[in-house]
Each structure stands twice: as C-alpha cells, then as structure tokens.
Amino acid sequence: MLSAKYINTFSGINVQNSDPKCQDWIDQITDEVGEMVFPDFKQYIDPKQLRRLSMLLRTTLSCAKCCVAEMKGAELRGIVVATGLGCLDDTRKFLVDFLQHDIASPTAFIHSTHNTIAGQLGLMLKSHAYNITHANTGACFENALLDAFLEDCGQDEWILVGGVDEQIDWLEKLRLQDTDFSELNLGSGCTFLGISTQNRNDSVRIVDVNSFLISDEIKARDHVQQFLEKNNVEASSLDLILTNSNLSFSDLQNVEKQNYQRSCGAYFTNSAFGVEYAVQRIRSGNKRVLVINHHEERQIGLTLLSDA
Amino acid sequence: MEIFITGRGVVSALGNNTEENLQSLLNGQTGISKGSYSDFPEKYIGAVKLSSEELSDKHSLKDVYGRTALLGLTAAKEAWGNNDPSSTCRTGVISGNSVGGMDRTEKHVIKLINTGQSGDIRPILAHPCGYSTGLISKIIPNCEYANTISTACSSGANSIMQAVKLIKCGRLDRVIAGGTDGLSNFTIKGFSSLMIFDEKRCRPFDANRAGLNLGEGAGYVLLENEKSLRESGNTPLGRMSGYGIANDSFHQTALSPNGKGAVLAMHHALDQAKLKSEEIDYINTHGTATENNDEVELRAIQSLFTEKVPDYSSTKSFTGHTLGASGAIETVYSLLAIINDCVFPSLNIKDDMNKECPALQKLVRKNVSNVLTNSFGFGGNQTTLIVSKC
Amino acid sequence: MSSEEKSLLKSHIINYLNLEDVKQEEIQDAASLFGDGLGLDSIDALELIVMIEREYNVKISDPSMGKEILYSVDTIANYIFTQK
Numbered sequence: 001m002l003s004a005k006y007i008n009t010f011s012g013i014n015v016q017n018s019d020p021k022c023q024d025w026i027d028q029i030t031d032e033v034g035e036m037v038f039p040d041f042k043q044y045i046d047p048k049q050l051r052r053l054s055m056l057l058r059t060t061l062s063c064a065k066c067c068v069a070e071m072k073g074a075e076l077r078g079i080v081v082a083t084g085l086g087c088l089d090d091t092r093k094f095l096v097d098f099l100q101h102d103i104a105s106p107t108a109f110i111h112s113t114h115n116t117i118a119g120q121l122g123l124m125l126k127s128h129a130y131n132i133t134h135a136n137t138g139a140c141f142e143n144a145l146l147d148a149f150l151e152d153c154g155q156d157e158w159i160l161v162g163g164v165d166e167q168i169d170w171l172e173k174l175r176l177q178d179t180d181f182s183e184l185n186l187g188s189g190c191t192f193l194g195i196s197t198q199n200r201n202d203s204v205r206i207v208d209v210n211s212f213l214i215s216d217e218i219k220a221r222d223h224v225q226q227f228l229e230k231n232n233v234e235a236s237s238l239d240l241i242l243t244n245s246n247l248s249f250s251d252l253q254n255v256e257k258q259n260y261q262r263s264c265g266a267y268f269t270n271s272a273f274g275v276e277y278a279v280q281r282i283r284s285g286n287k288r289v290l291v292i293n294h295h296e297e298r299q300i301g302l303t304l305l306s307d308a
Numbered sequence: 309m310e311i312f313i314t315g316r317g318v319v320s321a322l323g324n325n326t327e328e329n330l331q332s333l334l335n336g337q338t339g340i341s342k343g344s345y346s347d348f349p350e351k352y353i354g355a356v357k358l359s360s361e362e363l364s365d366k367h368s369l370k371d372v373y374g375r376t377a378l379l380g381l382t383a384a385k386e387a388w389g390n391n392d393p394s395s396t397c398r399t400g401v402i403s404g405n406s407v408g409g410m411d412r413t414e415k416h417v418i419k420l421i422n423t424g425q426s427g428d429i430r431p432i433l434a435h436p437c438g439y440s441t442g443l444i445s446k447i448i449p450n451c452e453y454a455n456t457i458s459t460a461c462s463s464g465a466n467s468i469m470q471a472v473k474l475i476k477c478g479r480l481d482r483v484i485a486g487g488t489d490g491l492s493n494f495t496i497k498g499f500s501s502l503m504i505f506d507e508k509r510c511r512p513f514d515a516n517r518a519g520l521n522l523g524e525g526a527g528y529v530l531l532e533n534e535k536s537l538r539e540s541g542n543t544p545l546g547r548m549s550g551y552g553i554a555n556d557s558f559h560q561t562a563l564s565p566n567g568k569g570a571v572l573a574m575h576h577a578l579d580q581a582k583l584k585s586e587e588i589d590y591i592n593t594h595g596t597a598t599e600n601n602d603e604v605e606l607r608a609i610q611s612l613f614t615e616k617v618p619d620y621s622s623t624k625s626f627t628g629h630t631l632g633a634s635g636a637i638e639t640v641y642s643l644l645a646i647i648n649d650c651v652f653p654s655l656n657i658k659d660d661m662n663k664e665c666p667a668l669q670k671l672v673r674k675n676v677s678n679v680l681t682n683s684f685g686f687g688g689n690q691t692t693l694i695v696s697k698c
Numbered sequence: 699m700s701s702e703e704k705s706l707l708k709s710h711i712i713n714y715l716n717l718e719d720v721k722q723e724e725i726q727d728a729a730s731l732f733g734d735g736l737g738l739d740s741i742d743a744l745e746l747i748v749m750i751e752r753e754y755n756v757k758i759s760d761p762s763m764g765k766e767i768l769y770s771v772d773t774i775a776n777y778i779f780t781q782k
Contacts (some may be wrong), residue, residue, distance in 0.1 A: 002477070048737055079555070085436060086458065087549065095417055098776035098778075099498040103751050106744040109498035110560050110686065113406055114437060114458035119687020121556040128572055131555035131689055132466055136438040138455035143455045147470065150477045170420060174429050210479070213378075213445060282397050298442065502744065503761040562740070 138299030139211030163272025187265015204211020315530030317386025323352030354523030354628025375490025393449030400453030404463025460685030466636025485538025488530030517539025567608030595622020635683030
C-alpha cells in the first residue's frame with residue numbers, strides 16, 4: 001500500500017509570476033496573458049552554462065533549484081517531467097539551420113529532444129535517480145503526476161515533478177491560419193513541485209490524479225463524477241473547480257469555478273499552473289480543489305487536492 | 309504480480325510483421341542498405357520497405373499522417389490482434405517516440421520560414437509526439453488511458469516500463485505498450501552534426517566500429533495481468549519480469565566512462581526480477597556501434613556479470629538504430645529469443661572489440677529463459693527490461 | 699593569419715559558442731580553448747567544426763583530428779591557412 005503523497009513545495013515562472021521563489025502570487029493574478037518576464041537567471045544558474053540554454057531550460061533549472069532548496073534534507077528519488085511540445089525553440093533553431101546550411105549546428109539538435117529538460121535536471125542535480133519525460137499532449141502533466149504519485153517513496157525521499165511548455169512565434173503564425181484556433185490565447189509556463197510522503201508545514205495532499213480518454217459512452221463530466229466517487233468525494237463538497245475549458249458545472253451552484261487558462265494562456269502543460277494556483281488557494285484556507293485539464297476533446301486529466 | 313505478454317507486433321527494415329522480422333534474424337539477413345532513404349542515397353540506413361503512401365493505404369488513411377504514426381499503427385495492430393473490448397478490464401496504450409511527425413513538419417516549415425505562411429496546417433498538427441499515440445488508441449476498443457513517453461532512444465523501453473508499473477499499481481489491467489519512430493531528414497542531419505555515423509554498415513562491438521546506422525520502425529507488446537488473462541483467455545508468450553531505470557548524469561549525449569547509469573539500470577532490473585546474474589541467458593544490448601556506447605556498455609555488463617558474461621549481441625546491426633522504437637523492437641526480439649530458444653548474432657564483426665569477451669557472431673540455439681535488454685538515450689536516460697519465459 | 703583575421707576568428711568563436719560574457723581580447727592566441735581555458739567541451743568542438751566549414755569553407759571530416767586542430771586560436775588559424 002503506497003503512502004499518501006504531499007506537495008511540499010512548488011516553484012513557477014509564468015505570465016503572472018516571474019519570481020521562482022514566490023509562492024504567494026495569486027492575489028495579483030489577472031485575466032491578461034501578457035509577455036513572460038524572466039528573472040535574472042544568473043542567480044540560479046552558473047553563467048558559463050547559461051550560454052547554451054534556451055529560455056525553457058533556464059526557467060526549468062531555476063524553478064528546480066528553488067524546489068531543491070526547499071526540500072533540503074530529503075534525497076531526490078526521481079525527476080518526472082511533462083511537456084507537450086518539448087524544446088520547441090531548439091527544434092526550430094535546428095530546423096532552420098539544417099534547411100539552410102549543408103552542415104548543421106549540433107547543440108540545437110542535442111537540445112531539441114523532449115527529454116533534454118529532465119536530462120539537464122539530472123545533470124545539474126547530479127542525480128542518478130528515476131528520470132522520465134511524459135509527452136502526451138492531452139494530459140501529460142497528469143500522467144507525470146500520476147507516475148510520481150505511484151512511486152514507492154521512502155520517508156526521506158522526494159520527487160521533483162514539472163510541467164513545462166514554451167510558445168514560439170511559429171505557433172502564433174500557425175494559430176492565425178486556422179479558424180479553429182482563433183480564440184486561443186497562447187502562453188508559456190514552467191511549474192515544478194516537490195512531492196514526498198511527508199506532511200510538512202504548508203503541505204497540500206494529492207488525494208488522487210489520473211487521465212482518461214473520453215468516448216461517446218463515457219463523457220468528460222462522467223469521468224469527473226466517477227473520479228470523485230472513487231475518492232468518496234461529493235462534487236458539491238468541493239471548494240473550487242479549476243478548469244481550462246468550457247466544461248460546464250453550472251449545476252454545482254455553491255462551488256466556485258475558475259478558468260485558469262484565462263490567466264496563463266494555452267499550452268499543453270498549463271494544468272500545472274492550475275495546480276500551482278490550487279496549492280496557494282488551499283494554503284489560504286480552501287479544503288478541496290479539483291484541477292481539470294480538458295483542452296483536448298478526447299482526453300481529460302483530473303487532479304484532486306486537499307488540505308493536509 | 310505477474311505481467312504477461314500475450315501479443316506482439318513489429319515493423320522494421322527486417323520486415324513488416326513479427327514473422328518476417330524473425331526469419332531475417334534467423335537467417336542473418338540484414339535490413340540495412342545504401343540508398344534505402346532517397347533524400348540521403350549515400351547513407352546506410354535501415355528503412356522500412358513500405359512507402360508512406362503504402363502504409364496509409366494499409367490503414368485506409370488519407371496521407372496526412374507521418375511515418376512515426378503509420379509505423380506505430382502497423383505494429384500496434386499486430387500486437388492487439390483480435391482481442392475483444394472489455395467492460396471490466398481497464399485498457400490503456402502507452403507509446404514512446406522521439407521525432408513525432410517531423411518527417412511531414414520539416415517539409416512544411418520550409419514554406420513557413422520563407423513566407424510566414426505554412427499552407428495546410430493539418431500535417432503540422434500531427435507533429436506532437438502524442439499524436440501517434442492518439443491514433444493507436446482509436447484502434448483499441450474501450451481504451452481508457454493513453455500516455456506518450458519521450459526519452460530519446462529509451463522511449464519505447466520506458467513506455468513498456470511505465471505500462472508494467474501502472475498494471476502493478478492496479479491502475480490498468482492490460483496495456484498496448486511500445487514505441488515507434490520514422491525516418492526524417494531532421495534526425496539524419498542531427499546525427500550527422502554529431503559525426504557519429506558509419507559510412508559503411510555499422511559494426512557493433514567491432515574493434516574498428518565507426519558509428520551507427522539509423523533505422524526506423526515500431527514495436528509493441530500486449531501486457532496483461534492475471535485478471536485480464538482470465539477474461540481474454542489469451543496464451544501468454546512470456547513475462548515482463550523486471551525493469552530498471554536510472555540516469556547516467558554525466559553528459560547530454562555520451563555515456564560516462566564507468567557506465568554508472570547502465571550498471572544501476574541493469575542492477576535494478578535484476579533485483580526487481582529476483583534473478584541472479586547467471587540466470588540471464590542473453591543480453592540484447594543497446595549496441596549502437598559508436599565507440600563510446602559499445603565500450604562503456606560492455607564494461608558495465610562485465611562489472612555486473614562478474615562470474616560470466618552471458619551471450620550478448622546487438623540487433624541494431626540488422627535494423628539500424630531505430631531511436632524511440634529501439635527498446636520496444638528489441639523487447640519483441642527478446643521475446644522471440646525466448647519463444648524460439650535461440651539467441652541472435654551481431655553482424656559485420658571482423659575484429660572483436662573485446663577478444664576475451666566477444667559478442668555473439670552466429671545464431672545459437674539453446675534454452676533461453678531470461679533475456680535482458682538495454683536502451684540508453686540522450687539525456688542520460690538508461691533503461692533495462694527483463695523478459696522471461698512463463 | 700593577420701591579427702585582423704585572427705580577431706575575426708575570435709569573434710566567430712564567440713558567436714558560434716554563445717560566449718556572451720567573453721571579449722575578443724580575453725582570448726589568448728596560444729592558450730588552450732578547452733579544459734581550463736575557456737572551459738569548452740566536446741559539443742563546443744563540434745560547433746567549431748561547423749563554424750570552420752561555414753565561415754572558411756574548410757572541412758574537418760574526422761572528429762578525432764579535432765583535438766589537435768582546435769587546441770587554440772593559433773592551431774585553428776594554422777589549419778585553415780594550410781587548407782586554403
């Protein structure tokens with residue numbers, strides 16, 4: 001029987017917050033998805049290393065370092081990363097490079113694979129532990145969180161879990177060409193969590209997490225219902241439902257509902273932003289929050305969090 | 309809890325299904341040839357002998373999907389076979405790949421780069437790694453869970469690992485798990501920039517090996533727990549008896565000289581399978597034929613298998629390096645070794661890298677009960693799987 | 699190579715390797731670029747091979763020759779000079 005898991009700490013850089021040390025930014029949150037503002041990365045990363053690192057990797061390493069600092073004393077058992085499109089800027093760089101030149105630059109190629117994120121973390125943290133990258137666009141963050149949730153952690157061990165995606169101008173150009181995506185406000189974000197079996201100060205409990213394929217027989221709301229029932233939770237007892245789609249919960253009149261995508265923009269791992277937001281809400285007094293990831297019609301990711 | 313393998317599917321340069329692959333392995337018939345990939349006619353490559361149009365026709369699809377998706381669909385269909393949907397067994401698909409729909413994307417971005425417009429964007433929508441997984445999930449009736457793992461050359465192996473984990477933890481009862489990767493100019497140019505291609509046929513574990521040949525393909529297994537087996541009535545072909553996963557944490561692309569990550573991965577796998585090193589009958593190595601990989605991998609094997617190194621070989625000498633598919637294709641080959649009681653050779657060796665402990669160079673028929681297979685990816689991702697007889 | 703040409707070579711090195719905080723004057727002609735020098739590694743070596751081909755049209759097709767050729771600005775300059 002696996003022990004309960006808690007989110008002990010988190011760190012994020014997104015369009016609402018540029019300070020990876022800040023764990024208290026939801027009061028300033030707006031519905032505006034502006035440009036990302038980045039911290040001074042030299043605070044977190046050796047300047048000699050910075051030169052090769054894309055913004056996505058810089059945000060990753062900075063946020064991870066903040067989590068590591070908070071989880072001092074525990075041994076890192078695993079690094080689990082979710083990313084829908086991976087290292088897009090390096091992919092674009094290498095594509096442009098090899099399409100225009102006979103001989104292409106290796107650095108961008110090496111950094112273009114999705115697992116560069118987790119790989120760089122393994123290098124920086126000198127960790128030989130479990131290291132994996134989840135990339136299913138529909139619910140990669142939930143799949144990653146589930147992977148960590150199911151790890152049999154010892155009491156002195158912790159797992160670093162992250163959700164990272166970056167927007168590049170090509171995505172914006174593609175968006176403009178397709179009427180299906182004209183309403184979409186693209187964003188970027190990086191969220192990392194420190195998870196363990198220890199209920200420390202300010203910990204938030206991960207009650208359950210999973211992802212499901214949606215069918216004609218079992219629709220999105222059915223999955224939500226079954227997920228909550230399995231965990232003996234009445235939907236009406238939730239304090240807050242966070243979602244990134246138009247999935248309606250108008251029947252739950254006493255439950256607060258928020259669409260986090262309005263604040264962080266659309267990217268495949270934005271439910272990680274939703275979880276960051278949820279953790280802060282629980283730390284401020286909410287008891288139970290459901291984070292829903294339903295940006296793709298065929299798949300839904302669900303994370304149920306509660307106060308510890 | 310036992311995890312049974314009841315289905316398998318593979319497509320590679322050796323053939324378009326498991327039986328064709330097996331015959332090529334038994335006959336020592338390589339699938340690697342010069343000119344098999346038209347954009348790079350001078351390179352030795354292990355291409356699947358079906359064009360994208362032929363693959364699309366095979367699946368009655370319009371030709372919008374990339375090779376990664378088409379190859380994945382082919383092998384996953386074979387692995388699923390004629391299994392029925394279940395209302396009581398939770399079914400999932402976990403698939404690994406590294407390049408996604410890049411073979412289509414790279415053609416479309418030329419226009420995007422030059423004009424700011426990309427024309428029909430549907431091919432680019434098929435770019436993400438998860439796209440092929442979604443396609444495969446549609447052929448698995450009542451499939452309720454889908455995941456994509458992207459850890460470079462260990463993607464397929466890690467997908468199988470993840471499937472074993474989810475079944476053991478009681479989240480799923482049966483899973484189609486494996487990996488797929490299609491050839492693309494992006495990948496060929498990428499490996500060229502690292503200067504690790506052999507201009508001739510690759511020679512894993514040869515003293516004069518000069519690098520790898522690329523390949524493409526897909527491999528999947530159907531894994532079931534006992535509850536699912538009772539319902540399906542399938543005959544188990546083998547078992548996934550253990551896995552180990554570690555990070556080398558040394559360099560983004562090269563293995564550490566002492567192969568620490570590799571040793572840890574193999575050690576964890578043996579531990580989980582509750583097997584002693586002498587119980588391993590065959591190691592299907594990662595064996596890419598780069599100077600670094602083969603030297604370090606054998607050193608790691610020798611450090612763990614101190615009494616006697618088992619028979620070992622690299623089937624990448626047959627298929628080329630199939631990147632994200634390799635760990636899964638090689639899991640299927642490990643299963644074939646068990647079913648057919650034989651171990652496959654490494655091709656093209658003229659001068660053994662290690663004379664005291666050379667790689668197998670001929671097919672050997674013997675009892676094969678446990679096979680260990682390694683997959684080492686960029687980013688230090690090292691995974692070992694053990695396949696065992698039932 | 700003249701000192702202007704060497705200066706240009708140094709600026710190429712800085713550009714291709716994204717050595718944002720390094721000035722040309724800081725790169726000594728004869729000093730080792732790898733290890734303790736500028737702290738470059740094997741991936742940088744591959745990038746320098748790309749730079750030499752693109753900027754000078756000189757190929758290094760065997761990466762094992764790279765160690766000697768790429769040792770310092772001087773050795774790179776000499777190699778380019780002998781190949782042209």
